[in-house]
Amino acid sequence: MKSNIRNDADAELPHAHLLQVIYLILFSTVWFLDSFIFSFSTFLASLIPLAIRVILALSVLALGFSMTSLGHWLLFNKKLPGLLTTGIFAHVRHPMYLGYxxxxxxxxxxxxxxxxxxxxxxxxxxxxxxxxYEEQKLEQKFGEEYVEYTRKVPKWIPR
Structure with missing residues (x-):
C-alpha cells in the first residue's frame, strides 16, 4: 500500500522536532505562569478590554491554524509531484511555520x-x-525552479 506521506525528512533541520517540543514547553511554561499565576508582565491586560483581547487572540489563532492546516493538507494529503507552488504555497513559502x-x-x-x-x-x-535550512535543500533539489519561486513568493508575509 502506497503512502500519501512525502518523504522529505532529509530536507529538515536536524533535531528540528525535538527543538520544537522543547520550545513549546518553554513557551507554555512562561506563558502560563505569567498569564495565570504570577502576572509579572500582564499589566497591559488591564488597559485593553477582555472582549477586544479575545477577539484579537482568536483571530490571530484562527489565521495561524488555518495557514498550518492548509499547508499541511497540501504537503501531506494531496498527491502533488514536485515543488508545491499552489494553494497557500502560492502566497507564502512557509505557511506552516508562519502559522505556528x-x-x-x-x-x-x-x-x-x-x-x-x-x-x-x-x-x-x-x-x-x-x-x-529547508530552502537550501529545496534549491539543491529543484534548482532554478525553486530560485524562481523564491523571487515570486515571499518567505514570511503573504501576498
Whole structure:
C-alpha cells in the first residue's frame, strides 16, 4: 500500500522536532505562569478590554491554524509531484511555520503576557533557521525552479 506521506525528512533541520517540543514547553511554561499565576508582565491586560483581547487572540489563532492546516493538507494529503507552488504555497513559502508563529502570538495577545515575547522570539528564530535550512535543500533539489519561486513568493508575509 502506497503512502500519501512525502518523504522529505532529509530536507529538515536536524533535531528540528525535538527543538520544537522543547520550545513549546518553554513557551507554555512562561506563558502560563505569567498569564495565570504570577502576572509579572500582564499589566497591559488591564488597559485593553477582555472582549477586544479575545477577539484579537482568536483571530490571530484562527489565521495561524488555518495557514498550518492548509499547508499541511497540501504537503501531506494531496498527491502533488514536485515543488508545491499552489494553494497557500502560492502566497507564502512557509505557511506552516508562519502559522505556528501566529498561534503562539495569539496566546500572547490573549493575555498580554509581555514576558512570553522572549520565548516567542526564540521560537520565531528557530522557525527562521529551519526555513533557511529547508530552502537550501529545496534549491539543491529543484534548482532554478525553486530560485524562481523564491523571487515570486515571499518567505514570511503573504501576498
Amino acid at each position: 508563529i501566529l498561534a503562539y502570538l495569539g496566546c500572547i495577545v490573549g493575555t498580554m503576557s509581555l514576558l512570553s515575547i522572549i520565548p516567542w522570539l526564540l521560537i520565531t528564530h528557530l522557525y527562521a533557521k529551519m526555513a533557511n
